[in-house]
Amino acid sequence: MAATTLFFSAPMAEDRKVLARGLRRRDPELLDGLIEQYQYRLFRYLLYLTASPETAEDLFQETWIRVLDRGHQYDGRARFETWLFAIARHLVVDLHRRKTPQSLEALTEEDRGEPPELAATDPSPLELFAQHQSEESVRLSLERLPAVYREVLLLRFQEELALEEIGGVLDAPLSTVKSRLYRGLQALRELLERRGM
């Protein structure tokens, strides 16, 4: 319990070691807390990769089973979310290899299900409409981006991961990460401009 409280109150380097020990012990309270804490970020990441809420949900559960099974492999040197996303990514790649003998590179719009619905939070009807139009444009633009670009854009600009951390999640060199970010950002900007944003 003390380990759980310490980790959730201040996720510093020392606390990552505490977290690693908890994962090795398969501490149920710790795992429950982690699932709660990371549910939004992990589900969003999986949704960006798979573009299917059902698949993302299945993989969400599988990811946590892997965390339980392989918790002893987390040594606390990297941030937990980096390790978590890497596990989730491996599961997505495995799934796509089983479905089609291709890698994540081929995960583009023709292989996707229904796009995710976006939540509107503004109470004003006029602003709500404008926001809906804006989010719709972003959603449609993101749909047109290949998954490898969506993925790095999410990790960099929503998860705020460092470039090296993204390289760790992707198991790719820094040059690949940068190149995908440049291309993805440029493509997103052009798509949004075409939609008048």
Next chain:
Amino acid sequence: MNREIHERAERLILQQQVEGLSPADRGWLDQHLESCPRCAGVAAATGQALQSLRAVSVPLPPALAARAQLRVYLRARQMRESGPAGWAPWLWCGLSWALGLASAPYVWAGFRWLGENAGLPGPVWKMGVALWWVMPALLTVAVLVIERRGREESGERYDDVR
């Protein structure tokens, strides 16, 4: 202004967002953007694109965390239950090998004595010795197969919990 200057500016605009700029590049870009409405537009559009991206929210499926917690709980319980049992056959197997090696000379002498007293041909009592050695291994394999089947069946049950 020539095309190369605009291309450099566009590259720096992206670089600024992705990995940051050196003070020299930043100074050059700021100066260029003040005098070039086209590139200033690109910079503004890039900033707007990122702002829009950051504003995208994703609705969570109901009880997402609770269902994952349940599966993790069941899996943890399954691991606890199957953990010690998984070692038991190997433990018995090791003990069996150790006892087999220790008793081998006596078993051989015993079977020979029995065979000679019963008037059995050599190959028959030697076959008896071979069976004596093989039986523990066969029993161990049977235990492992039964245990694996049990695990697979319980794994299928856990897969249904979603």
